Amino acid sequence: MSVFTYINKYLGWRNWAVLTYNSVAENMFAFFYIALIQRTDFFHFISDFFVFFLFSILCTSYGFLINDLGDRELDRLHGKANTFSDDSHVKALLIVLLFLGMSIPLGLYFINRYFFLLLWIVWIFIGTAYSIKPFRLKERGKTGLLLVVMAQRVIPALMIFSAFDFFAQYEFIALTIYIFFRGFSSDVNHQVQDYDNDVKTSTETFAVQTGSSKARVVLRVSLEIEKVMLLACLIIFYFRLREVRFHDLSAIMLLPAGYLILYLIHFIKIIKKPSIDVNPFTVDGNNIFQFIHHTFPTIIVAFYLLCMLVYLDWRYLLLLFPFMIYRGFFSASRIRNSYPVRMFFSLFKKSGIFINE
Numbered sequence: 001m002s003v004f005t006y007i008n009k010y011l012g013w014r015n016w017a018v019l020t021y022n023s024v025a026e027n028m029f030a031f032f033y034i035a036l037i038q039r040t041d042f043f044h045f046i047s048d049f050f051v052f053f054l055f056s057i058l059c060t061s062y063g064f065l066i067n068d069l070g071d072r073e074l075d076r077l078h079g080k081a082n083t084f085s086d087d088s089h090v091k092a093l094l095i096v097l098l099f100l101g102m103s104i105p106l107g108l109y110f111i112n113r114y115f116f117l118l119l120w121i122v123w124i125f126i127g128t129a130y131s132i133k134p135f136r137l138k139e140r141g142k143t144g145l146l147l148v149v150m151a152q153r154v155i156p157a158l159m160i161f162s163a164f165d166f167f168a169q170y171e172f173i174a175l176t177i178y179i180f181f182r183g184f185s186s187d188v189n190h191q192v193q194d195y196d197n198d199v200k201t202s203t204e205t206f207a208v209q210t211g212s213s214k215a216r217v218v219l220r221v222s223l224e225i226e227k228v229m230l231l232a233c234l235i236i237f238y239f240r241l242r243e244v245r246f247h248d249l250s251a252i253m254l255l256p257a258g259y260l261i262l263y264l265i266h267f268i269k270i271i272k273k274p275s276i277d278v279n280p281f282t283v284d285g286n287n288i289f290q291f292i293h294h295t296f297p298t299i300i301v302a303f304y305l306l307c308m309l310v311y312l313d314w315r316y317l318l319l320l321f322p323f324m325i326y327r328g329f330f331s332a333s334r335i336r337n338s339y340p341v342r343m344f345f346s347l348f349k350k351s352g353i354f355i356n357e
Contacts, residue, residue, distance in 0.1 A: 022056060022057065022060045023060075023152055023153045023157060023179070023183065024052070024056035024060075024156055025056070025298075026182070026294075026297070026298050027160075027175075027182075028298070028302045029297060029298075029302035029305055030160055030161075030175060031049055031052075031160065031164070032302060032305035032306045032309055033171070033237060033305055034160075034161075034164045034166045035309055036241055036244070036308060036309060036312075037166070037168065037171075037240060037241070038164070038165075038166070039312075040164075042313055042315045042316070046318070046319065048163065048164065051106055051109050051110075052106075052110070052160065052164075054106055055106035055107055055110075058099055058102050058106065059103050059107075059123070059127075059156075062096065062099040062103060062127065063151070063152065064083075065083060065084075065092075065095065065096045065099060066096050066127065066128055066132065067131040068082050068083040068084055069084055069092050069093065069131065069132070070131030070132045070133070070136070071131065072085065074201060074203065077197075077201050080197075100124070113162050113163050113164075113165060114162055114167075115158075115162045116159060116162040116163060119155055119162060120159065122155060123155045126147050126148075126150060126155070127152075129147075130144070130148050130151060138203075138205065139203055139204045139205065140204070141204055141205065141206050142206050142209070144205070144206065145184075145187060145191070145205070145206040148187055149180060149183040149184050149187055153179050153180060153183025153184075153186075154179060154180050154183065157175065157176060157179045158176070168240075170236050171233070171236055171237075171240070174232050174236055175233055177229050178229035178230055178232070178233050181222050181226040181229060182226050182293075184226075185222040185223050185226055185293070186281070188206070188215060188218055188219045188222060189219055189279065189281045191205045191206055191207035191208075191215060192207050192215050192216055192219060195207050195208065195212045219279070220278065223278065223279075223293070226293070227263060227266075227292060227293075230259065230296075230297055231256065231259060231260065231263060234255050234256040234301070235256050237252055237256070238250070238256050244308060244311075244312070246311065251308055251311065252308065254304070255301060255304055258300075259292075262288065262291070262292055262296065263292070266278075266288050266289060266292055269288065277289075280292070280293035280294060281293075286337060286338070286339060286342070287339060288343075290339070291338075291339040295338070295339065298327075299327050302323070302327075303323065303324070303327070303329075306319065306320050306323060307320070
């Protein structure tokens with residue numbers, strides 16, 4: 001097996017999910033907000049950013065791989081793909097430990113930052129105990145669910161705050177709550193989707209213990225709290241950054257204003273059709289619910305804040321263009337199929353501007 005094949009199989013876990021299903025990647029806007037607040041030296045920020053991002057990729061890979069290691073037999077029973085299905089237990093274990101080992105030199109870069117070492121140790125313990133016996137926290141119902149959200153979402157966010165010495169009270173609290181519920185929604189949805197398989201194999205997840213119907217209600221409530229908390233974060237951003245102005249206008253104002261409009265549109269859709277599927281994780285989810293949950297915070301907010309950094313310091317163009325490539329800004333198909341573009345053309349069609357021949 002070639003080196004490229006190894007990289008694609010293990011680091012490129014399930015179509016390179018490590019680059020997207022990653023708390024640090026999902027909440028990258030936090031980095032740019034911190035840079036705007038702290039007005040950190042450009043080269044100092046860039047070096048810290050890239051070291052931490054690579055660190056997060058290796059740590060996330062460790063979490064994914066050790067989960068596959070612990071789920072080999074269960075995935076076989078479920079008929080699901082597993083990275084180690086064709087590997088021996090020893091080989092699989094060595095690969096998992098390799099990724100953990102590669103993350104250590106990068107983590108040591110931040111070792112002197114407040115609470116970083118403690119958070120790192122707690123993350124490794126929970127991330128390991130979640131999947132591996134005798135702990136197997138993923139089968140501990142509510143406790144397991146809360147711990148995995150902490151390990152996959154909250155602790156990585158706290159590590160960002162620690163690595164970048166960011167402890168602003170209001171943002172710290174609001175962002176942590178938002179990230180918790182964003183992760184909580186994702187994991188509850190995952191358990192709801194796996195409900196039938198978990199029942200068959202007597203896997204005691206939160207959804208199995210509470211029942212599918214109650215788990216779906218919890219998911220719905222979590223999604224709404226998540227949206228409200230994102231709005232709260234954007235309002236705080238406005239008050240903290242309103243002195244950054246462009247032609248006498250607050251540069252940050254468009255973010256909370258734009259999100260509020262989207263939130264009202266989504267609310268009107270729910271009122272008009274209470275039975276509408278609001279789940280942003282559905283396969284055919286290229287709608288306003290998916291846009292509010294994923295695209296807006298992950299791409300729009302991060303891009304907007306990064307543009308503000310460029311406005312203040314042109315050198316951030318060195319980060320802007322890689323970000324745009326990474327997030328598919330130059331992909332015609334992604335742009336064409338995005339919710340705003342589809343909504344735009346839908347409105348034009350309804351107005352009669354586009355007439356079928």
